[in-house]
Amino acid sequence: MNHPLSLYNTLTRTKEKFEPLQPPFVGLYVCGPTVYGHAHLGHARPYITFDVLRRYLQHVGYKVRYVRNITDVGHLQNDADHGEDKIQKLAKASQLEPMEVVQQFTNSFHQDMARLNVTPPDIEPRASGHIIEQIEMIQEILDNGLAYESNGSVYFDVPAYNQGHNYGKLSGRVIEDLLANTRELEGQEEKRSPLDFALWKKASPTHIMRWSSPWSEGFPGWHLECSAMSRKYLGQQFDIHGGGLDLMFPHHECEIAQSQASHNHTDAARFWVHNNLITINGKKMGKSLGNFITLGELFTGKHELLQQAYSPMTVRFFILQAHYRSTLDFSNEGLQAARKGYLKVMNGLRILDQLQYPTGATAVDAKAEEEIKKLTAELFAPLADDLNTAKAIANLFNLLKKINSMHTGGFKLETISEETFKQMRTEFRTLVQGVLGLKEEQTTDAQALLNVVLGFYKEAKEVKDYAKVDVIRAQLKGQGIVIKDMKTGIDWAYEE
Protein backbone atom coordinates (compact mmCIF):
# COMPACT_ATOMS: atom_id res chain seq x y z
CA MET A 1 0.00 0.00 0.00
CA ASN A 2 2.66 2.43 -0.94
CA HIS A 3 1.45 5.21 -3.14
CA PRO A 4 1.96 8.91 -3.04
CA LEU A 5 -1.50 10.34 -2.42
CA SER A 6 -1.28 13.80 -1.02
CA LEU A 7 -4.30 15.73 0.19
CA TYR A 8 -4.75 19.33 1.19
CA ASN A 9 -5.43 19.39 4.89
CA THR A 10 -7.32 22.46 6.06
CA LEU A 11 -5.94 21.95 9.55
CA THR A 12 -2.38 22.54 8.41
CA ARG A 13 -3.14 24.52 5.25
CA THR A 14 -0.74 22.35 3.34
CA LYS A 15 -0.78 19.32 1.13
CA GLU A 16 0.22 16.32 3.18
CA LYS A 17 1.04 12.78 2.30
CA PHE A 18 -1.93 10.65 3.20
CA GLU A 19 -1.28 7.76 5.57
CA PRO A 20 -4.18 5.96 7.21
CA LEU A 21 -4.12 5.34 10.94
CA GLN A 22 -4.59 1.62 10.47
CA PRO A 23 -3.78 0.57 6.95
CA PRO A 24 -5.35 -0.78 4.88
CA PHE A 25 -8.46 0.69 6.48
CA VAL A 26 -9.59 4.24 5.86
CA GLY A 27 -12.35 5.96 7.78
CA LEU A 28 -14.04 8.71 5.82
CA TYR A 29 -16.79 10.93 7.18
CA VAL A 30 -18.64 13.50 5.11
CA CYS A 31 -21.31 15.88 6.34
CA GLY A 32 -24.51 14.86 4.66
CA PRO A 33 -27.55 16.88 3.76
CA THR A 34 -30.05 18.52 6.02
CA VAL A 35 -33.19 17.12 4.52
CA TYR A 36 -35.54 20.05 4.43
CA GLY A 37 -35.40 20.67 0.70
CA HIS A 38 -34.40 19.16 -2.59
CA ALA A 39 -30.69 18.88 -3.27
CA HIS A 40 -29.31 21.57 -5.55
CA LEU A 41 -26.26 21.84 -7.78
CA GLY A 42 -24.17 23.03 -4.85
CA HIS A 43 -24.93 19.83 -2.97
CA ALA A 44 -23.77 17.75 -5.89
CA ARG A 45 -20.22 18.96 -5.54
CA PRO A 46 -19.12 17.52 -2.19
CA TYR A 47 -20.89 14.24 -2.77
CA ILE A 48 -19.32 13.80 -6.19
CA THR A 49 -15.92 14.97 -4.95
CA PHE A 50 -15.85 12.60 -2.00
CA ASP A 51 -17.33 9.83 -4.10
CA VAL A 52 -14.29 10.14 -6.35
CA LEU A 53 -11.98 10.26 -3.34
CA ARG A 54 -13.57 7.12 -1.98
CA ARG A 55 -13.36 5.37 -5.36
CA TYR A 56 -9.75 6.42 -5.72
CA LEU A 57 -8.79 5.18 -2.27
CA GLN A 58 -10.39 1.87 -3.11
CA HIS A 59 -8.67 1.80 -6.46
CA VAL A 60 -5.26 2.02 -4.83
CA GLY A 61 -6.16 -0.77 -2.47
CA TYR A 62 -7.58 0.73 0.70
CA LYS A 63 -10.59 -0.65 2.46
CA VAL A 64 -12.78 2.38 2.99
CA ARG A 65 -15.61 2.85 5.41
CA TYR A 66 -17.54 5.84 4.18
CA VAL A 67 -20.00 7.38 6.59
CA ARG A 68 -22.30 10.16 5.46
CA ASN A 69 -25.07 11.31 7.73
CA ILE A 70 -28.58 12.51 7.19
CA THR A 71 -29.39 15.47 9.38
CA ASP A 72 -33.04 15.21 10.17
CA VAL A 73 -33.51 16.78 13.58
CA GLY A 74 -33.31 20.19 12.04
CA HIS A 75 -30.88 22.98 12.22
CA LEU A 76 -32.03 26.00 14.05
CA GLN A 77 -33.01 28.85 11.89
CA ASN A 78 -31.32 31.74 13.51
CA ASP A 79 -33.11 34.61 11.86
CA ALA A 80 -35.45 37.18 13.30
CA ASP A 81 -37.84 34.68 14.81
CA HIS A 82 -36.15 33.06 17.73
CA GLY A 83 -35.01 30.01 15.99
CA GLU A 84 -37.36 27.52 14.62
CA ASP A 85 -36.67 24.09 13.39
CA LYS A 86 -36.69 24.21 9.62
CA ILE A 87 -38.12 20.77 9.25
CA GLN A 88 -40.77 21.46 11.77
CA LYS A 89 -41.68 24.73 10.07
CA LEU A 90 -42.22 22.99 6.79
CA ALA A 91 -44.13 20.18 8.43
CA LYS A 92 -46.60 22.54 9.98
CA ALA A 93 -47.12 24.37 6.75
CA SER A 94 -47.96 21.31 4.78
CA GLN A 95 -49.67 19.39 7.55
CA LEU A 96 -47.22 16.57 7.40
CA GLU A 97 -45.45 14.65 10.09
CA PRO A 98 -41.89 15.94 10.41
CA MET A 99 -40.59 12.46 9.72
CA GLU A 100 -42.69 12.37 6.59
CA VAL A 101 -41.02 15.51 5.32
CA VAL A 102 -37.64 14.07 6.23
CA GLN A 103 -38.39 10.86 4.37
CA GLN A 104 -39.57 12.65 1.27
CA PHE A 105 -36.46 14.72 0.94
CA THR A 106 -34.23 11.82 1.90
CA ASN A 107 -35.76 9.76 -0.90
CA SER A 108 -35.37 12.65 -3.30
CA PHE A 109 -31.73 13.04 -2.26
CA HIS A 110 -31.02 9.36 -2.76
CA GLN A 111 -32.60 9.46 -6.16
CA ASP A 112 -30.50 12.43 -7.24
CA MET A 113 -27.33 10.81 -5.95
CA ALA A 114 -28.10 7.56 -7.76
CA ARG A 115 -28.61 9.45 -11.01
CA LEU A 116 -25.28 11.18 -10.50
CA ASN A 117 -23.74 7.73 -10.04
CA VAL A 118 -22.64 8.59 -6.52
CA THR A 119 -22.00 5.34 -4.69
CA PRO A 120 -24.09 5.14 -1.52
CA PRO A 121 -22.12 5.45 1.71
CA ASP A 122 -21.37 2.33 3.72
CA ILE A 123 -23.24 3.77 6.68
CA GLU A 124 -25.78 6.55 6.46
CA PRO A 125 -26.74 7.36 10.02
CA ARG A 126 -29.61 9.65 10.87
CA ALA A 127 -29.30 12.22 13.58
CA SER A 128 -32.76 11.34 14.89
CA GLY A 129 -31.62 7.75 15.34
CA HIS A 130 -28.68 8.78 17.48
CA ILE A 131 -30.21 10.92 20.18
CA ILE A 132 -28.86 8.62 22.90
CA GLU A 133 -25.32 8.87 21.59
CA GLN A 134 -25.62 12.62 21.46
CA ILE A 135 -26.93 12.82 25.02
CA GLU A 136 -24.01 10.66 26.16
CA MET A 137 -21.59 12.97 24.46
CA ILE A 138 -23.13 16.02 26.10
CA GLN A 139 -22.81 14.32 29.48
CA GLU A 140 -19.14 13.65 28.87
CA ILE A 141 -18.52 17.26 27.99
CA LEU A 142 -20.39 18.36 31.10
CA ASP A 143 -18.35 15.94 33.20
CA ASN A 144 -15.19 17.46 31.78
CA GLY A 145 -16.37 20.87 32.85
CA LEU A 146 -16.54 22.27 29.36
CA ALA A 147 -20.27 22.78 29.15
CA TYR A 148 -22.94 24.13 31.45
CA GLU A 149 -26.67 23.81 31.85
CA SER A 150 -28.81 26.87 31.64
CA ASN A 151 -32.56 26.77 31.94
CA GLY A 152 -32.87 23.24 30.56
CA SER A 153 -30.46 23.85 27.72
CA VAL A 154 -26.81 22.87 27.65
CA TYR A 155 -24.17 25.09 26.12
CA PHE A 156 -20.60 24.43 25.14
CA ASP A 157 -18.28 26.70 27.09
CA VAL A 158 -16.02 28.05 24.37
CA PRO A 159 -13.81 30.31 26.54
CA ALA A 160 -13.25 27.48 29.03
CA TYR A 161 -12.41 25.07 26.26
CA ASN A 162 -10.05 27.58 24.73
CA GLN A 163 -7.95 27.59 27.91
CA GLY A 164 -6.53 24.19 27.17
CA HIS A 165 -7.36 23.91 23.50
CA ASN A 166 -7.43 26.03 20.46
CA TYR A 167 -10.91 26.97 19.37
CA GLY A 168 -10.43 28.28 15.85
CA LYS A 169 -7.54 26.04 14.84
CA LEU A 170 -9.36 24.78 11.79
CA SER A 171 -10.80 27.98 10.40
CA GLY A 172 -7.96 30.23 11.52
CA ARG A 173 -10.09 32.27 13.88
CA VAL A 174 -8.85 33.97 16.96
CA ILE A 175 -11.27 33.94 19.83
CA GLU A 176 -10.64 37.59 20.71
CA ASP A 177 -11.49 38.64 17.18
CA LEU A 178 -14.64 36.61 17.27
CA LEU A 179 -15.68 38.22 20.51
CA ALA A 180 -14.99 41.68 19.16
CA ASN A 181 -17.23 41.08 16.19
CA THR A 182 -20.11 39.30 17.79
CA ARG A 183 -23.49 40.64 16.99
CA GLU A 184 -26.16 40.89 19.61
CA LEU A 185 -28.74 38.29 18.82
CA GLU A 186 -31.97 37.67 20.56
CA GLY A 187 -32.45 34.65 22.76
CA GLN A 188 -28.84 34.55 23.84
CA GLU A 189 -29.27 35.52 27.46
CA GLU A 190 -28.85 31.88 28.51
CA LYS A 191 -25.30 31.84 27.23
CA ARG A 192 -22.32 32.93 29.26
CA SER A 193 -20.40 33.92 26.17
CA PRO A 194 -21.81 34.80 22.77
CA LEU A 195 -19.43 32.23 21.28
CA ASP A 196 -20.95 29.38 23.24
CA PHE A 197 -23.11 27.10 21.19
CA ALA A 198 -25.96 24.80 22.12
CA LEU A 199 -25.38 21.12 22.74
CA TRP A 200 -28.93 20.59 23.90
CA LYS A 201 -31.83 22.93 23.45
CA LYS A 202 -34.95 22.89 25.56
CA ALA A 203 -38.00 22.66 23.35
CA SER A 204 -40.62 25.35 23.43
CA PRO A 205 -44.16 24.10 24.09
CA THR A 206 -45.03 24.23 20.39
CA HIS A 207 -41.93 22.41 19.23
CA ILE A 208 -42.92 18.94 18.08
CA MET A 209 -39.55 17.34 17.45
CA ARG A 210 -38.48 16.61 21.02
CA TRP A 211 -36.78 13.95 23.05
CA SER A 212 -36.28 13.32 26.75
CA SER A 213 -32.94 14.10 28.26
CA PRO A 214 -31.49 14.62 31.75
CA TRP A 215 -31.87 18.36 31.24
CA SER A 216 -35.20 18.89 29.52
CA GLU A 217 -37.50 17.75 26.81
CA GLY A 218 -35.69 19.07 23.81
CA PHE A 219 -33.44 18.37 20.91
CA PRO A 220 -29.72 18.18 20.27
CA GLY A 221 -27.61 21.09 19.09
CA TRP A 222 -26.87 21.56 15.47
CA HIS A 223 -23.25 20.51 15.39
CA LEU A 224 -23.42 17.55 17.69
CA GLU A 225 -24.72 14.82 15.45
CA CYS A 226 -21.60 14.66 13.32
CA SER A 227 -19.34 14.36 16.36
CA ALA A 228 -21.49 11.65 17.91
CA MET A 229 -22.04 9.61 14.78
CA SER A 230 -18.52 9.83 13.40
CA ARG A 231 -17.22 8.59 16.74
CA LYS A 232 -19.73 5.78 16.88
CA TYR A 233 -18.90 4.39 13.46
CA LEU A 234 -15.32 5.45 12.84
CA GLY A 235 -13.85 5.74 16.31
CA GLN A 236 -12.44 8.56 18.37
CA GLN A 237 -9.94 9.35 15.71
CA PHE A 238 -10.33 8.63 12.04
CA ASP A 239 -8.65 9.49 8.78
CA ILE A 240 -10.61 11.98 6.71
CA HIS A 241 -13.43 14.36 7.42
CA GLY A 242 -14.95 16.06 4.40
CA GLY A 243 -17.49 18.72 3.65
CA GLY A 244 -18.18 22.01 1.96
CA LEU A 245 -16.06 25.05 2.64
CA ASP A 246 -19.02 26.85 4.14
CA LEU A 247 -19.19 24.28 6.91
CA MET A 248 -15.67 24.99 8.07
CA PHE A 249 -16.89 27.58 10.51
CA PRO A 250 -18.67 27.17 12.74
CA HIS A 251 -19.84 23.62 12.06
CA HIS A 252 -16.54 21.81 11.74
CA GLU A 253 -14.84 23.99 14.30
CA CYS A 254 -17.53 23.05 16.78
CA GLU A 255 -17.24 19.41 15.84
CA ILE A 256 -13.57 19.44 16.67
CA ALA A 257 -14.24 21.21 19.95
CA GLN A 258 -16.99 18.77 20.94
CA SER A 259 -14.92 15.77 20.06
CA GLN A 260 -11.88 17.05 21.90
CA ALA A 261 -13.93 18.03 24.92
CA SER A 262 -15.74 14.72 25.21
CA HIS A 263 -13.05 12.11 24.92
CA ASN A 264 -9.35 11.59 24.74
CA HIS A 265 -8.52 15.05 23.53
CA THR A 266 -7.63 13.76 20.12
CA ASP A 267 -8.63 15.42 16.93
CA ALA A 268 -11.64 13.73 15.47
CA ALA A 269 -10.09 13.50 12.04
CA ARG A 270 -6.52 13.81 10.85
CA PHE A 271 -7.37 15.23 7.47
CA TRP A 272 -10.00 17.88 7.10
CA VAL A 273 -10.84 18.24 3.45
CA HIS A 274 -13.07 20.99 2.11
CA ASN A 275 -14.50 21.40 -1.34
CA ASN A 276 -15.06 24.88 -2.69
CA LEU A 277 -18.44 26.25 -3.61
CA ILE A 278 -20.35 26.45 -6.83
CA THR A 279 -21.11 30.01 -7.78
CA ILE A 280 -23.74 31.46 -10.03
CA ASN A 281 -22.93 34.79 -11.62
CA GLY A 282 -19.95 34.87 -9.34
CA LYS A 283 -22.04 34.48 -6.19
CA LYS A 284 -22.31 31.44 -4.02
CA MET A 285 -25.22 29.20 -4.83
CA GLY A 286 -27.12 28.63 -1.63
CA LYS A 287 -30.47 28.13 -0.09
CA SER A 288 -30.34 31.32 1.86
CA LEU A 289 -29.59 33.40 -1.23
CA GLY A 290 -32.41 31.81 -3.16
CA ASN A 291 -30.23 31.54 -6.25
CA PHE A 292 -30.00 27.78 -6.39
CA ILE A 293 -31.01 25.35 -9.08
CA THR A 294 -32.12 21.97 -7.81
CA LEU A 295 -30.74 18.84 -9.38
CA GLY A 296 -34.21 17.89 -10.48
CA GLU A 297 -34.57 21.20 -12.31
CA LEU A 298 -31.17 20.73 -13.88
CA PHE A 299 -32.06 17.26 -15.15
CA THR A 300 -35.33 18.44 -16.65
CA GLY A 301 -34.30 21.93 -17.73
CA LYS A 302 -37.21 23.47 -15.88
CA HIS A 303 -35.72 26.60 -14.45
CA GLU A 304 -35.67 30.10 -15.86
CA LEU A 305 -31.88 30.20 -15.86
CA LEU A 306 -31.56 26.99 -17.84
CA GLN A 307 -31.45 27.02 -21.62
CA GLN A 308 -31.87 23.26 -21.74
CA ALA A 309 -31.83 20.13 -19.61
CA TYR A 310 -28.48 18.80 -18.48
CA SER A 311 -28.08 15.11 -17.84
CA PRO A 312 -26.67 13.78 -14.58
CA MET A 313 -23.43 12.70 -16.22
CA THR A 314 -23.05 16.13 -17.80
CA VAL A 315 -23.31 17.62 -14.34
CA ARG A 316 -20.84 15.12 -12.93
CA PHE A 317 -18.38 15.81 -15.72
CA PHE A 318 -18.84 19.56 -15.29
CA ILE A 319 -17.93 19.31 -11.63
CA LEU A 320 -14.97 17.00 -12.19
CA GLN A 321 -13.52 19.24 -14.86
CA ALA A 322 -12.63 21.73 -12.16
CA HIS A 323 -10.39 21.06 -9.19
CA TYR A 324 -12.44 20.56 -6.04
CA ARG A 325 -10.73 23.40 -4.18
CA SER A 326 -11.54 26.03 -6.80
CA THR A 327 -14.82 27.79 -7.09
CA LEU A 328 -16.80 26.66 -10.09
CA ASP A 329 -19.10 29.07 -11.82
CA PHE A 330 -22.39 27.85 -13.18
CA SER A 331 -23.24 28.79 -16.73
CA ASN A 332 -25.19 27.28 -19.59
CA GLU A 333 -22.10 27.59 -21.77
CA GLY A 334 -20.04 25.71 -19.22
CA LEU A 335 -22.58 22.90 -18.94
CA GLN A 336 -22.95 22.66 -22.70
CA ALA A 337 -19.20 22.42 -23.13
CA ALA A 338 -19.12 19.76 -20.42
CA ARG A 339 -21.81 17.80 -22.19
CA LYS A 340 -19.79 17.66 -25.39
CA GLY A 341 -16.64 16.74 -23.56
CA TYR A 342 -18.46 13.99 -21.71
CA LEU A 343 -19.91 12.59 -24.93
CA LYS A 344 -16.46 12.63 -26.47
CA VAL A 345 -15.17 10.47 -23.66
CA MET A 346 -18.12 8.11 -24.03
CA ASN A 347 -17.43 7.79 -27.74
CA GLY A 348 -13.86 6.99 -26.84
CA LEU A 349 -15.01 4.28 -24.50
CA ARG A 350 -17.05 2.67 -27.25
CA ILE A 351 -14.16 2.83 -29.68
CA LEU A 352 -11.88 1.28 -27.11
CA ASP A 353 -14.22 -1.69 -26.81
CA GLN A 354 -14.11 -2.18 -30.56
CA LEU A 355 -10.36 -2.03 -30.89
CA GLN A 356 -8.75 -5.40 -31.39
CA TYR A 357 -5.09 -6.01 -31.21
CA PRO A 358 -3.94 -7.65 -34.46
CA THR A 359 -2.63 -11.17 -34.13
CA GLY A 360 0.97 -11.87 -34.91
CA ALA A 361 2.01 -8.26 -34.81
CA THR A 362 5.71 -7.66 -34.86
CA ALA A 363 6.11 -4.04 -35.88
CA VAL A 364 6.56 -2.54 -32.43
CA ASP A 365 8.02 0.91 -32.68
CA ALA A 366 9.95 2.07 -29.66
CA LYS A 367 8.81 5.65 -29.99
CA ALA A 368 5.13 4.83 -30.33
CA GLU A 369 5.38 2.34 -27.50
CA GLU A 370 7.00 4.91 -25.27
CA GLU A 371 4.43 7.55 -26.15
CA ILE A 372 1.45 5.39 -25.25
CA LYS A 373 3.10 4.18 -22.09
CA LYS A 374 3.72 7.74 -21.02
CA LEU A 375 0.18 8.89 -21.79
CA THR A 376 -1.20 5.89 -19.94
CA ALA A 377 0.94 6.52 -16.89
CA GLU A 378 -0.25 10.13 -16.81
CA LEU A 379 -3.88 9.13 -16.43
CA PHE A 380 -3.91 8.44 -12.72
CA ALA A 381 -0.93 10.50 -11.64
CA PRO A 382 -2.87 13.77 -11.16
CA LEU A 383 -5.32 12.10 -8.80
CA ALA A 384 -2.52 11.33 -6.40
CA ASP A 385 -1.79 15.03 -6.26
CA ASP A 386 -4.68 16.28 -4.19
CA LEU A 387 -7.28 14.63 -6.37
CA ASN A 388 -6.74 16.75 -9.45
CA THR A 389 -9.59 15.42 -11.54
CA ALA A 390 -9.33 18.35 -13.96
CA LYS A 391 -5.84 17.39 -14.94
CA ALA A 392 -6.67 13.71 -15.07
CA ILE A 393 -9.45 14.52 -17.53
CA ALA A 394 -7.08 16.67 -19.59
CA ASN A 395 -4.68 13.73 -19.77
CA LEU A 396 -7.57 11.49 -20.66
CA PHE A 397 -8.21 13.63 -23.74
CA ASN A 398 -4.56 13.46 -24.71
CA LEU A 399 -4.68 9.67 -24.75
CA LEU A 400 -8.09 9.73 -26.38
CA LYS A 401 -6.59 11.45 -29.42
CA LYS A 402 -4.32 8.46 -29.90
CA ILE A 403 -7.15 6.02 -29.34
CA ASN A 404 -9.22 7.78 -31.98
CA SER A 405 -6.28 7.60 -34.35
CA MET A 406 -5.99 3.90 -33.69
CA HIS A 407 -9.63 3.58 -34.58
CA THR A 408 -9.39 5.51 -37.83
CA GLY A 409 -6.13 3.86 -38.78
CA GLY A 410 -3.71 6.74 -38.48
CA PHE A 411 -2.02 5.08 -35.56
CA LYS A 412 -1.15 1.48 -36.26
CA LEU A 413 -1.94 -0.72 -33.29
CA GLU A 414 0.88 -3.10 -34.09
CA THR A 415 3.41 -0.35 -33.44
CA ILE A 416 2.80 -0.85 -29.72
CA SER A 417 3.07 -4.10 -27.82
CA GLU A 418 -0.04 -6.01 -26.88
CA GLU A 419 0.83 -5.58 -23.25
CA THR A 420 0.92 -1.79 -23.59
CA PHE A 421 -2.32 -1.86 -25.51
CA LYS A 422 -4.08 -3.86 -22.83
CA GLN A 423 -2.67 -1.69 -20.10
CA MET A 424 -3.89 1.41 -21.90
CA ARG A 425 -7.34 -0.03 -22.37
CA THR A 426 -7.68 -1.12 -18.77
CA GLU A 427 -6.45 2.12 -17.28
CA PHE A 428 -8.59 4.29 -19.52
CA ARG A 429 -11.71 2.35 -18.65
CA THR A 430 -10.87 2.18 -14.97
CA LEU A 431 -10.28 5.89 -14.72
CA VAL A 432 -13.43 6.87 -16.59
CA GLN A 433 -15.86 4.36 -15.19
CA GLY A 434 -14.34 3.10 -12.00
CA VAL A 435 -12.80 6.17 -10.45
CA LEU A 436 -14.35 9.22 -12.07
CA GLY A 437 -17.63 7.33 -12.01
CA LEU A 438 -18.75 8.36 -15.48
CA LYS A 439 -21.17 5.96 -17.07
CA GLU A 440 -22.88 5.83 -20.38
CA GLU A 441 -26.28 7.42 -20.47
CA GLN A 442 -28.85 6.17 -22.86
CA THR A 443 -29.26 9.32 -24.88
CA THR A 444 -31.26 7.71 -27.62
CA ASP A 445 -34.93 7.00 -27.30
CA ALA A 446 -35.82 3.43 -28.23
CA GLN A 447 -39.27 4.42 -29.39
CA ALA A 448 -37.84 7.08 -31.68
CA LEU A 449 -35.40 4.57 -33.16
CA LEU A 450 -38.22 2.12 -33.71
CA ASN A 451 -40.19 4.78 -35.51
CA VAL A 452 -37.29 5.22 -37.90
CA VAL A 453 -37.33 1.52 -38.71
CA LEU A 454 -41.11 1.55 -39.12
CA GLY A 455 -40.69 4.43 -41.55
CA PHE A 456 -38.44 2.30 -43.75
CA TYR A 457 -40.93 -0.54 -43.42
CA LYS A 458 -43.71 1.69 -44.63
CA GLU A 459 -41.66 2.87 -47.58
CA ALA A 460 -40.75 -0.67 -48.55
CA LYS A 461 -44.40 -1.66 -48.48
CA GLU A 462 -45.38 1.28 -50.62
CA VAL A 463 -42.95 0.28 -53.36
CA LYS A 464 -43.87 -3.37 -52.88
CA ASP A 465 -40.30 -4.33 -52.00
CA TYR A 466 -41.50 -7.40 -50.13
CA ALA A 467 -38.04 -8.86 -49.76
CA LYS A 468 -37.03 -5.85 -47.66
CA VAL A 469 -40.36 -5.91 -45.83
CA ASP A 470 -39.71 -9.50 -44.78
CA VAL A 471 -36.21 -8.70 -43.63
CA ILE A 472 -37.38 -5.82 -41.47
CA ARG A 473 -40.12 -7.95 -39.94
CA ALA A 474 -37.71 -10.76 -39.20
CA GLN A 475 -35.12 -8.45 -37.71
CA LEU A 476 -37.61 -6.78 -35.42
CA LYS A 477 -39.04 -10.11 -34.42
CA GLY A 478 -35.55 -11.02 -33.35
CA GLN A 479 -35.82 -8.10 -30.95
CA GLY A 480 -39.14 -9.34 -29.60
CA ILE A 481 -41.21 -6.87 -31.56
CA VAL A 482 -43.92 -7.66 -34.08
CA ILE A 483 -45.18 -5.23 -36.69
CA LYS A 484 -48.90 -4.74 -36.92
CA ASP A 485 -50.25 -3.67 -40.31
CA MET A 486 -53.61 -2.17 -39.69
CA LYS A 487 -55.99 -0.29 -41.89
CA THR A 488 -55.40 2.78 -39.79
CA GLY A 489 -51.64 2.59 -40.05
CA ILE A 490 -48.59 0.77 -38.90
CA ASP A 491 -48.10 -0.05 -35.26
CA TRP A 492 -46.07 -2.48 -33.26
CA ALA A 493 -46.52 -4.71 -30.24
CA TYR A 494 -44.37 -6.84 -27.98
CA GLU A 495 -44.33 -10.39 -29.24
CA GLU A 496 -46.46 -12.39 -26.86
Next chain:
RNA sequence: GGUAACGUGGCCGAGUGGCUAGGCAGAGCUCUGCAAAAGCUCGUACAGCGGUUCGAAUCCGCUCGUUACCUCCA
Protein backbone atom coordinates in the same frame (compact mmCIF):
# COMPACT_ATOMS: atom_id res chain seq x y z
C1' G B 1 -14.45 45.89 10.51
C1' G B 2 -11.72 40.91 11.27
C1' U B 3 -10.05 36.53 8.63
C1' A B 4 -9.18 33.73 4.14
C1' A B 5 -9.12 33.21 -0.96
C1' C B 6 -9.27 34.54 -6.00
C1' G B 7 -8.42 37.61 -10.78
C1' U B 8 -5.33 32.87 -16.82
C1' G B 9 -6.73 33.61 -24.37
C1' G B 10 -14.15 34.47 -27.04
C1' C B 11 -16.21 31.01 -22.75
C1' C B 12 -15.05 27.24 -18.98
C1' G B 13 -10.83 25.71 -16.52
C1' A B 14 -5.51 23.20 -15.00
C1' G B 15 -0.78 24.90 -13.86
C1' U B 16 2.77 27.89 -8.79
C1' G B 17 10.17 29.75 -11.09
C1' G B 18 12.48 27.72 -17.31
C1' C B 19 9.29 22.16 -20.56
C1' U B 20 2.12 22.04 -25.42
C1' A B 21 -2.62 21.68 -19.89
C1' G B 22 -7.38 20.22 -21.49
C1' G B 23 -12.56 21.04 -23.04
C1' C B 24 -16.09 24.25 -25.69
C1' A B 25 -16.50 27.97 -29.51
C1' G B 26 -13.88 29.93 -34.05
C1' A B 27 -10.45 29.53 -38.70
C1' G B 28 -7.82 26.36 -42.18
C1' C B 29 -6.43 21.49 -43.92
C1' U B 30 -6.84 15.87 -44.49
C1' C B 31 -10.45 12.16 -45.13
C1' U B 32 -15.32 12.11 -47.69
C1' G B 33 -20.88 11.15 -52.95
C1' C B 34 -22.83 14.92 -49.31
C1' A B 35 -22.39 15.31 -44.27
C1' A B 36 -20.79 13.84 -39.62
C1' A B 37 -17.12 11.76 -36.66
C1' A B 38 -11.95 11.63 -36.28
C1' G B 39 -6.92 13.54 -37.06
C1' C B 40 -3.54 17.71 -38.03
C1' U B 41 -2.52 23.11 -37.82
C1' C B 42 -3.75 28.02 -35.80
C1' G B 43 -4.91 32.10 -31.37
C1' U B 44 1.74 34.88 -29.43
C1' A B 45 -3.61 34.20 -22.22
C1' C B 46 -1.91 34.97 -17.42
C1' A B 47 -5.89 42.24 -13.59
C1' G B 48 -2.38 46.74 -13.30
C1' C B 49 2.29 48.79 -11.58
C1' G B 50 6.95 48.01 -9.37
C1' G B 51 10.66 44.55 -7.34
C1' U B 52 13.67 39.72 -6.68
C1' U B 53 15.97 36.45 -10.48
C1' C B 54 20.10 34.57 -15.86
C1' G B 55 14.74 33.64 -16.33
C1' A B 56 7.96 34.84 -13.33
C1' A B 57 1.40 33.53 -15.00
C1' U B 58 4.17 31.15 -10.94
C1' C B 59 8.09 34.51 -5.50
C1' C B 60 7.71 39.69 -2.89
C1' G B 61 5.30 44.64 -2.41
C1' C B 62 1.59 48.10 -3.69
C1' U B 63 -2.96 49.32 -6.41
C1' C B 64 -7.60 47.93 -8.52
C1' G B 65 -11.51 44.34 -8.83
C1' U B 66 -14.34 39.89 -7.19
C1' U B 67 -15.74 36.36 -3.60
C1' A B 68 -16.18 33.44 0.89
C1' C B 69 -16.49 32.90 6.28
C1' C B 70 -17.58 35.76 10.69
C1' U B 71 -25.64 33.97 11.16
C1' C B 72 -28.79 28.45 8.80
C1' C B 73 -26.27 26.82 4.22
C1' A B 74 -22.66 21.63 0.36
